[in-house]
Amino acid sequence: MSIEKTWRWFGFNDTVTLQELKQIGVEGIVTSLHHLKPGEIWEIKEIDKVKNEIEKQGFRWSVVESLPVSEEIKLNSDKSRNHIENYKRSLINLSKCGIDTVCYNFMPVLDWARTDVQYIDADGAETMLFDLITFAAFDIFILQRPNAERDYLPEICLKAKEKFEKMEEVEKEKLSYNIIVYTQGFINSAVIDSKDYISCFIQALRKYKEVDEMALRQHFSIFIKEVVPVAEKHGIKLCIHPDDPAFPLLGLPRIVSTIDDLEWIFSQNESIANGFTLCTGSLASRKGNNPVEFVKRFSDRIHFVHLRNIQFIDDTSFFESGHLSGSIDIYEVIESLLKEQHRRKKEGREDIHIPMRVDHGKKILDDFSRKSNPGYPLIGRLKGLAEISGLIAGIERGITDFE
Secondary structure: OOOEEEEEOOHHHOOOOHHHHHHHOOOEEEEOOOOOOOOOOOOHHHHHHHHHHHHHOOOEEEEEEOOOOOHHHHHOOOOHHHHHHHHHHHHHHHHHOOOOEEEEOOOOOOOEOOOEEEEEOOOOOEEEEEEHHHHHHHHHHHOOOOOHHHHOOHHHHHHHHHHHHHOOHHHHHHHHHHHHHHOOOOOOOOOOOOOOHHHHHHHHHHOOOOOOHHHHHHHHHHHHHHHHHHHHHOOOEEEEOOOEOOOOEOOEOOOOOOHHHHHHHHHHOOOOOEEEEEEHHHHHOOOOOOHHHHHHHHHHHEEEEEEOEEEEEEOOEEEEEEOOOOOOOHHHHHHHHHHHHHHHHHHOOOOOOOEEEEOOOOEOHHHHHOOOOOOOOHHHHHHHHHHHHHHHHHHHHHHHHOO
């Protein structure tokens, strides 16, 4: 009763083809309608175009990642009602096409953040790093966000100033582009790659000037109370993705970072359709978070899993260390997930096989000669899939032997 092995495919323009994925043990596909912007309706003909291509190659469309929540909804603006209605219509259309799992996030403006997408690990592989001092330099001295220094400890501000003063102009431009555009442009983002992308980004931040954590929670509550009943009625499982990293950035509130956050989210609608994407790397980025605790606390609401590992360098930085090695006990995470699947089987639930994809990957070998989105090289992810698949097989054998 193995976990379903899935792969994030970026559609018809992906440099990795579905035919290639058939050769590496992938069972399901995770994808989105990448050409549509947040707030637009996903029409059946557009969904079917992608779904038919996936099924033609012998896969199923296991998870939508993601049906994006627009900034209008997060801001509860005048357009929010229309965008929520469009979201509900998109869920109904996905259900009509036989797709039943939808991953989404509620992070304002910035979906995820890394300060270096070409960090070289000790083994020579290329991976991604988040460094708080570098991010503070970007925030305080490049963006010059008003009162940004209040969000950092004095020693972080001092080191950020020293770092900024040593940076060449080309380094500042590269850092800004990586954070604002390069890591965002391929994920249904509202980010526009233009000459004035920094000023556009600052404008987006200003819209949240009056939105604190309480206000963002209120906006989320409005959204979730509208969409969960529709999802439940039409057999859709919604699964919110944790904040990445799991702490506030740029003065923006983040509300999916802790166990308490998720307890509150599930209290807004107790339906099992109001679920959770377990992302080990995102959760572990916050000191004090243990992904195993999240599995045990919210196991019945986990509808989708991202497995990756991170390694802290110090209290201010971490890098993506692969899949088995790092700060996270991936063994215990998988063991807990497999036990949850066995529990679901005994309970008679239909969603026994939890979809899982290896999240991100280190650039290795031939990856350096292939084009890919940041964090999504072919060989690095294939290595991770092989490692995780072996671990799943071994743990599963141990569980069944002792039943």
